[in-house]
Amino acid sequence: MATLRISLRPGERIFVNGAVLKVDRKTTLEFLNDVTFLLESHVxxxxxxxxxxxxLYFVIQMMIMDPNDSDAARQLFLSSRSLMLKTYRNRDIIDGLTEASELVERNRCFEALKRVRSLIPLEDESLGRTADAFPPPQSGRTELRLAAGGAR
Known part of the structure; x- marks a missing residue:
């Protein structure tokens, strides 16, 4: 397994296997084994x-942030997803929900979170919303770090 390095800025928090870590100065964390984490900018x-x-994003986030107690969140995800599949008409959203569900079933919650996040602009468009209350991360740095191994 490849080593995963994550650089954090002063005051930044990271959620690792259900624990919240906050650093007081610029720090680089090096993960030497599989880990589930979520950066503060994605919370x-x-x-x-x-x-x-x-x-739905929030529910998946709860599965990541508290992996030892995720059964209730998983059940909420499944029931919410089922209702959404019956409600949405946008094929891209339906396909994305199906993909996210498959990822959750395979316990790949971080990837499911990213997939649902990618659907939010489509939802905003279908709802006629112009301002996104949950914008994507502002720096490419975070995206690169997550693409390197994100979770697990």
Whole structure:
């Protein structure tokens, strides 16, 4: 397995296997084995979960942040996803929900989170929303770090 290095800025938090870590200075973490993590810039607050897909994102996020107690969140994901598949007409959203569901079933929650996140702009468009309350990360640096191994 390849080593995964993540650089954090002062004051930045990272959620690792259910634990929250905050660094006080620029730090590089090196993961030598499989790990599930979520960077603070990808964490959605409960009050930002204002649409069905954002709520689904929030549920998957809870599975990542508390992996030892994710059964209730997993059940909520399954029931929410089923309702959404019956509601949405946009083929891209339906296909994305199906992919996200398959990822969750394979316990690849980080990839499912990214897939649902990619659907949020489509949902905003279908709802006639112009401003995204949960924008993508501002720096390419974060995206590169996540693409290198993200979770697990």
């Amino acid at each position: 959605m607050q409960a009050d930002e979960a204002t649409t069905p897909l954002r709520q």
